Amino acid sequence: MTNTQLRFTKKHEWVLPLDEERARIGITDHAQQELGDIVFVENAELNQQVTAHDSLGVIESVKAASEFYAPLSGEVVAINEQLEDEPERINDDPYQEGWLVEIAYTNPQELEALLTEADYQAFLSEEE
């Protein structure tokens, strides 16, 4: 994955700005590997207002349930409905077909504060 636009959180979400007010959110390849086989997604709701760091939903693997969080404040303007029937898309293709939601964000400074890919990789190697 090399997209210079892509940003990351320390909770293993990725954020791809689509334009100046809209960003797509998913979980990283590292996160999907940690979770293992994903079998259910309880996604955010359309038009839901969210604040950065709020829980957006829950991803369930065979073994456990784990929450994912809003990297940005704003409104949920799209959800990936494909995940309802094919949650394994997150395992197979976490950065493309496995995206979770799109948020119309209200505070661009939150976006600037996120990690670059290099920062995120450095963070991962520290964690290990």
Added chain:
Amino acid sequence: MSDKQLKQTPLFDLYQHNGAKKIIDYGGWALPVHFSSIIDEHHAVRQKAGLFDVSHMGEIRIEGEAAEKLVNLLMTNDITSLEINQARYTAMCYQNGGTVDDLLVYKLAEQTFLLVVNAANIDKDLDWIKAHHMDGVTITNLSEHIAQLAVQGPEAVNILQKLTDVRLADIKPFRFVQNVQLADVTDVLVSRTGYTGEDGFELYVSHDQAQALWQALLQADDRLQPCGLGARDTLRFEAKLALYGQELSPSISPFEAGIGFTVKIDKSSDFIGRAALMKEKQNQPTRKLVGLEIIDKGIPRHGYKVFSSSNQEIGFITSGTHSPSIQKQLGLALVQAEYGKLGTEVQVQIRSRLVDAVIVETPFYKRK
């Protein structure tokens, strides 16, 4: 990885080599969740065969003139009818009928029994057994000396047969053969038992030979796939095999947990918990372990509350997951007995929502 203080089985050094993806703390032991993926390993065991390291399990030897008397006093099942080279699944209970542990008793010789107990209960069980010590009995904890590998699945018998001349097909379920040579590994106890709902074998071997046995098995047949704790749990769950700490505990009796078949109220001598269990049996247990299927959306997990259709709390989920073989969201739940009938509509609280579910038949999976 924070597994510095965790106990390691003799196979720990081979996990990485075999592609273990995630090592976790399981009751103080560093064990792999999966090698390829839980679902992949689960299907491998249902369709071909899987290899598990279960060396964390405890082994306690009880021997001497009064060994049978002591074991029969401690266990709810009848030990006196065991033949040499036969194993029996049993509960060990407190006076009040709550469960100390569930275990296998192997009769090695007329006066020698091997108890195979849950890893997290080794110290507790030893204390309990020693508290009932009798003259003429020696109690030895062999857990640090014995490793255990499990080969499970429909092809297990054919794969294991490649390593020995002993005719494995002749070993009946819950029977075993001692001092078997498997490849270059000697003195293995080969037992036709398991924890997956499939045919298979559990192999008890000295610690220092465990790595050689693991490698010999994987080299013998590439249909044999290394499996982790994750698949062990989904496999035993579908077959409704109890997991201590979930289906069983000091506050859950064998009757409630659906293993009443291990309680022989009428056996020839008294046993610990008999009075309480007899009373429970006469009055019918007030709680029952049932299977449920989520008909709405969500996955039931250990500890989630269960409600009646009229929103009354009636029990809790003991184990639950997305079942790889059945392809449904299933749970085992300990509920008030009157809600245990097949087809009863109930609700499971998943986070903040009440989700519809229905009581279904168990075990969820039965081998054909």
